[in-house]
Amino acid sequence: MEIRAIVAAVLAEQQGQSKALAEEAAAAVLRAFGLDDEDHRELRADFQHLRRWRRSVEQAQSLTFKAIVGTIATGLLAAIWMGLKALLGK
Known part of the structure; x- marks a missing residue:
């Protein structure tokens, strides 16, 4: 029972770290494009x-193609x- 609890705790911690890394990476990409990742209304707009x-x-x-x-x-x-007019006009 203790091993399952330890494994579950380690997995939960790794999942939390992965989520934090993904959020930081996404924020870094948005900042690289000059977008403020903190202002969600502005970002949505x-x-x-x-x-x-x-x-x-x-x-x-x-429309241009048409x-x-x-x-x-x-x-x-x-x-x-x-061409038809010229052909019939002769």
Whole structure:
């Protein structure tokens, strides 16, 4: 019974140390990016802003692709129309 208690205590201590190390590593990464890990509201607002920015860039890329495809399709149709007019006009 004592061995189980000792093993459980050692495992609990190691788990606590691992959690503390993981939290410190995460805080160090956030600080490296210039983010304050203590101000959770500010951190949440920063990430929400980044998400909105990413979504707007993705939407702009999608619209740009659609505009390019539309322009190419319109150009091809215009070329076909002009070719038909020239062919039938002779």
